[in-house]
Amino acid sequence: MASNKIINPVVLRRGAGIGTGNAETDDDFLFDCFVEYPPVDDCRRAGSPVMVVVGRTGSGKTAILRYLEKESRHTSAIDPFEMSMSYVSNSDALRFLQAIGADLDLFFQVLWKHVLCIEYIRLRWDVDSSDKSRNIFTKIFDRFAREDRRKKSIDYIRSWEGKFWITMDQNIKEITEAVESKLHAEIGGDIEKFKAGGQYEKRISREKKSEIVTRTRKIISSEQLSELHGVIDMLATQDDNHRTFYLTVDKLDERWVDDGVRFRMIKGLIESLKTFRKIKDLKILVALRADVIERVVQETADISFQREKFEDLMVRITWSKSELKQLVEKRLNTLFKRQYSGAQIGFSDIFPQQIGAKPSFDWIIEHTLMRPRDIIALVNECIDASNGQATVSVSAMRRAEVEFARKRKDALVQEWQSAYPMLDVILTLFTSKRKSGLELLDLLDKIDDFCTMVWTSPKISFDPVWDLSQAYAEGRKKTGLDVLVELTAILYRTGAVGVKISPQDRFVYSHSDQPLIAPQLLSVDTKVRLHPMLHAAYNLQDRQ
Known part of the structure; x- marks a missing residue:
């Protein structure tokens, strides 16, 4: 699309993003930059x-x-x-x-x-x-x-x-x-x-x-x-x-x-x-x-x-990487066309070629659930973190990651509030080891305290995790592993974690693979990995 040398240099300004990510308030970009898929x-x-x-x-x-x-x-x-x-x-x-x-x-x-x-x-x-x-x-x-x-x-x-x-x-x-x-x-x-x-x-x-x-x-x-x-x-x-x-x-x-x-x-x-x-x-x-x-x-x-x-x-609704790239390119070009005249200005003109060992856009995709709102929000955070600069630096992307992760964590909890009111509590349990990846056995020693804390708190009108904790406390769930596989299935469903069911499998995520995983498929061999989108929200030791 655009060359590495920008004919009309731009200046990135805080608040000058590529849209809101909310279709009801996104008229400035929605119709002009709509992607047919x-x-x-x-x-x-x-x-x-x-x-x-x-x-x-x-x-x-x-x-x-x-x-x-x-x-x-x-x-x-x-x-x-x-x-x-x-x-x-x-x-x-x-x-x-x-x-x-x-x-x-x-x-x-x-x-x-x-x-x-x-x-x-x-x-x-x-x-x-x-x-x-x-x-x-x-x-x-x-x-x-x-x-x-x-x-x-x-x-x-x-x-x-x-x-x-x-x-x-x-x-x-x-x-x-x-x-x-x-x-x-x-x-x-x-x-x-x-x-x-x-x-x-x-x-x-x-x-x-x-x-x-x-x-x-x-x-x-x-x-x-x-x-x-x-x-x-x-x-x-x-x-x-x-x-x-x-x-x-x-x-x-x-x-x-x-x-x-x-x-x-x-x-x-x-x-x-x-x-x-x-x-x-x-x-x-x-x-x-x-x-x-x-x-x-x-x-x-x-x-x-x-x-x-x-x-x-x-x-x-699912999006491919190329469709999301097209969406970002259209919005960036529209943003800068309104401020400057001349050649088109796209992603490669603004962002570094790589961050770490990854191409910059792959890094952005990896930190989202492959949906427009996430992509738009993360690009906007990168622009805000580059206020007054002509391009987005790697350090600006790292700063944007922290703010983005905090907001996405809160948004994820809010999104699933009606189905899983205790999602925030489950996430706290699964990040308690301060690692992005773990085996289910790593959390067995925490199940007693987790279920006691949930069960003794007031029950919301609908809360499957409260019911699960009560069943464990009353002996209707035989082991802590029974509870853990149920909680893992919930986190997977929400997109918060990826799951590697057995050693020979790869990690799968609900936004890109099957949307549900039956708890019965999970076992002591199962590994769980927190989605990279949330790493910075919990300041995990291995997030880099």
């Missing part, structure tokens, strides 16, 4: 089965959605914060049913299918008023009026025909209020006792709970879901205008609703998606963090919901 095409093509964009935080999920929204004129972004799902989670009637073990999954599917149908209709026919809404549905009624098998679905649309243009939260409130009204008519006395407190749901007998669930099953039944399936069938038969309409859903990893129902609502969304594949001109794209998918599986584990059943809907 395979997952983008999977998300763009209407014929592709992909509907769920899965990746770690900072891998580029939101960037793809924003890029496609900008690229296409026919897009609509569904913001979960505008859906009044908190109204659902705060409903006394629904909270009571959930407390006694009633299955609300079908109700959540009804909500999502209704929302997605509304948004598709609004987008496809540009519905922005009650009059236009009625005109569109009059045409649909006329087309299917003589088909008796569609009568229920037509009646469903007719009941909403004048309301498809109102706000999303109003639609959700109306659906929820209709269900609440029926529940109060059926079990109003029990709901009032639940509202009064005193843990009424725990005081009633198992037989009473079973009776209430049975009585309310018809209210939260599959009838409305069946009507919506019919609506989707009708929408699928509309003439295709050779356009693709995109519905995007993001921010599901944020606190848009109480955690008590959030993961079940996400499950309901995922289970709703396949039905919409029959609408050929519709592409639904849902962005989900990998750890949120993991928590959904953990929280809603049952026979009907298995990760494998939905793999064909998912594209997992």
Whole structure:
């Protein structure tokens, strides 16, 4: 790309980085420097089965959605914060049913299918008023009026025909209020006792709970879901205008609703998606963090919901070294073009050829989880550490490494907070020997103290490590090695460590190899190595 001699010398300034690494605040670079790579095409093509964009935080999920929204004129972004799902989670009637073990999954599917149908209709026919809404549905009624098998679905649309243009939260409130009204008519006395407190749901007998669930099953039944399936069938038969309409859903990893129902609502969304594949001109794209998918599986584990059943809907965001190099080159060139004119200025013009025995870019890649946010953050730290200089020196890269490692450690702990609240404590255990690599046997003498410390601390609502420590303390886990292999599997899953299962194997990492390792595969021969990204955060003796 660029020669070693820079025609237009630059001066590196603190704060003059190559972007934020956060797609929502990265407009200065995101669109001009966007890199087309395979997952983008999977998300763009209407014929592709992909509907769920899965990746770690900072891998580029939101960037793809924003890029496609900008690229296409026919897009609509569904913001979960505008859906009044908190109204659902705060409903006394629904909270009571959930407390006694009633299955609300079908109700959540009804909500999502209704929302997605509304948004598709609004987008496809540009519905922005009650009059236009009625005109569109009059045409649909006329087309299917003589088909008796569609009568229920037509009646469903007719009941909403004048309301498809109102706000999303109003639609959700109306659906929820209709269900609440029926529940109060059926079990109003029990709901009032639940509202009064005193843990009424725990005081009633198992037989009473079973009776209430049975009585309310018809209210939260599959009838409305069946009507919506019919609506989707009708929408699928509309003439295709050779356009693709995109519905995007993001921010599901944020606190848009109480955690008590959030993961079940996400499950309901995922289970709703396949039905919409029959609408050929519709592409639904849902962005989900990998750890949120993991928590959904953990929280809603049952026979009907298995990760494998939905793999064909998912594209997992991964980046190659060459793609990340292209991203950095584009952003550096854009940064300096805005400050200087003349020849292109790229990575080799700014960074040293090598750091230690490694090429500089290989060193940067090695200190990341192969995702754009990490790369952008580390390059920015190197620029900040070179304030006032024309190039980045090796010593500046070493200084940047320390600050970057500290921030990445904090970000990693925060990223996996919902799935593994004790991640920081596990990392402290595995770095207690002050070495980047160790054998599992090296930590056996620390397991008693570790489990005692975890088990005697207050339990967070969801914490598999607390449960593991309790099982060890009560003798349900036979040895300290049983605990260690479970903890190693967790660290591997988060990307914090690489694992060498047996002496003849190489070290593998979740960001570049298989994303999960079963604890049963690990043994006394297993070696664990802390990811280089974290070495400086723990000031390990052998990090150099």
